[in-house]
Amino acid sequence: MSLAAPARALIQPGAEEALILLKGVWKVFKMPSGTFEALKNINLSIRAGEFVSVTGKSGSGKSTLVNMITGIDRPTRGEVRVNGTLLNTLSEGALSVWRGHNxxxxxxxxxxxxMLSVLENVMLPMDFCNRYDPAERESRAMDLLKMVGLEKVAHKLxxxxxxxxxxxxxxxxALANDPPILVADEPTGNLDSRTAAHVMAIFTDxxxxGKTLVMVTHDLSLAQQAHRVLVISDGELIHPAIVATWPxxxxxxxxxxxxxxxxxxxPPGAELPPSRGVLVLEGSLQPGTTRPRPRLHLEPLAAGAWHLFERPEEAGHFxxxxxxxxxxRWDESAWERLRQDAPDVVTTLQSHRGGQA
Incomplete structure (x- = not known):
């Protein structure tokens, strides 16, 4: 079994404050034909109150990623910490109780x-976790059904x-025990567009x-309603800046x-090392007073801007x-590897040479 790591994906600044934190997570399934790496070196943080969508093709690892967050599945390697709890250390019984509250x-x-009425279905998590006084559970369940517009069908199957x-x-x-986190796996997959829009309106509200929402979806238009879109491809989490810059x-x-x-x-004032290309995530790059070529015009690069250099040494003028x-950034060796692995991507980038996300 090889766990050769691809380029790391993003852990946001302030990850120590994250409500959901995955560090170096791999998931490897043993198959009759060998092993299958469903997740590869996933690093991810999600803050409280964020709405994050996860998208990708079938079999890309979306549901496996969500199963890490919910504790339904365990990582082969790495850590999953949710709301302060390291899920790797919990027994199945403890996970079940933790899941009911969080x-x-x-x-x-x-x-x-x-076989249960709609009202009884909503009350069930409260009964399981003994979260509220038994006398309060029915009224709380009815309030939740009113919130989603179902109070008139509460007693139907x-x-x-x-x-x-x-x-x-x-x-x-899902809201019965007032959990801080909601996880929705293709919640609109079986709904028409009008009903899907209603469900999305509920999520947005x-x-x-204050709820934190992680939603898996194939629908890019729905995914883009989130604060942040995560793309997973072949088990790898794509850096969000790449998704935003080259959608x-x-x-x-x-x-x-x-x-x-x-x-x-x-740090402030530091020179950009020799590079074939750069994408600014935060802060800015400012051109110096000298130019690598007399007629070369260099513009400041703000957050979200990217630029390709004809020669690596030109980067040193920022x-x-x-x-x-x-x-x-790409250094010379990374650029050459990209040219060998994906020449069509290099051609696409060179046709623009720079821009703003």
């Missing part, structure tokens, strides 16, 4: 118990409801009121960029601005 999970196929109504009931159930590229092309760009923090700079 997570609300919304599934694509609703997962409502067919799930089979009597439309697909959209069942999903709204599932959202109410919940985030506005037109295929996921395979993004994956190549992810493997060859390396981050660098520059310095970090007064606030410093955090950049992704």
């Amino acid at each position: 997570l609300g999970i919304v599934f694509q196929f609703f997962q409502l118990l067919p 799930p089979a009597a409801l439309s697909g959209g109504q069942q999903q709204c009931a599932a959202i109410a159930r 919940l985030v506005a009121h 037109h590229l295929s996921h395979a092309a993004m994956r190549h960029l992810n493997r060859h760009l390396h981050d660098l923090r520059l 310095r970090a601005g007064p606030e410093g700079a955090w950049v992704l």
Whole structure:
């Protein structure tokens, strides 16, 4: 089994404050034909109150990533810490109890118990976790159903409801114990566009009121409603700056960029090392007073800007601005590896040579 790491994905600044933190997470499944690496060196932080969407092709690792966060599955290697708890250390029983108090999970196929009424389905998590006084549970469940517009069907069985109504009931159930985190795995996958928009409106309102939401979806238009879009490709988490800067590229092309760009923090006034290309994440790069060629015109590069250099030494005519700079860059060797691995990506970049995300 080889765990050769691809280029690391992003842990945001302030990761120590994250509500959800994955560090060096691998998931390897043993198959009859050998091993399958479903997740490869995932590093990710999500802060409280964030709405994060996870998108990618079927089999890319989206659901496996979410299963790490919920504790439904365990990493082969690495750490998963959610709301201060290191999930790797919990037994199955302790995980079940922890999950009931910290997570609300919304599934694509609703997962409502067919023999219980909608109201009883929403009350069930409270009964399981003994979270509220028994006398309060029915009124709390009814309040949640009112919030999602289902108070009039509270006493019906799930089979009597439309697909959209069942999903709204599932959202109410996920909120039963007032968890800080909601995880939704393809929550609109079986809904028409109008009902999907209603579900998204509920999610947006919940985030506005302080919930943290992680949503897996194939629908890019829905994914873009989140604060942050995570793209996973072949088990690798693509750096968000790559997704934002080159959204037109295929996921395979993004994956190549992810493997060859390396981050660098520059203190104020520090010179950019020889580079073939740079993408500014934070701060700015300012051109110096000298020019590598008399007619070469250099513009300041603000956060979100990227630029390719014809020669690596031209990068040395940029310095970090007064606030410093955090950049992704290609050195000469990384650029040559990219040229060998993905010449079409290099051609695409060279056709523009620079721009703003």
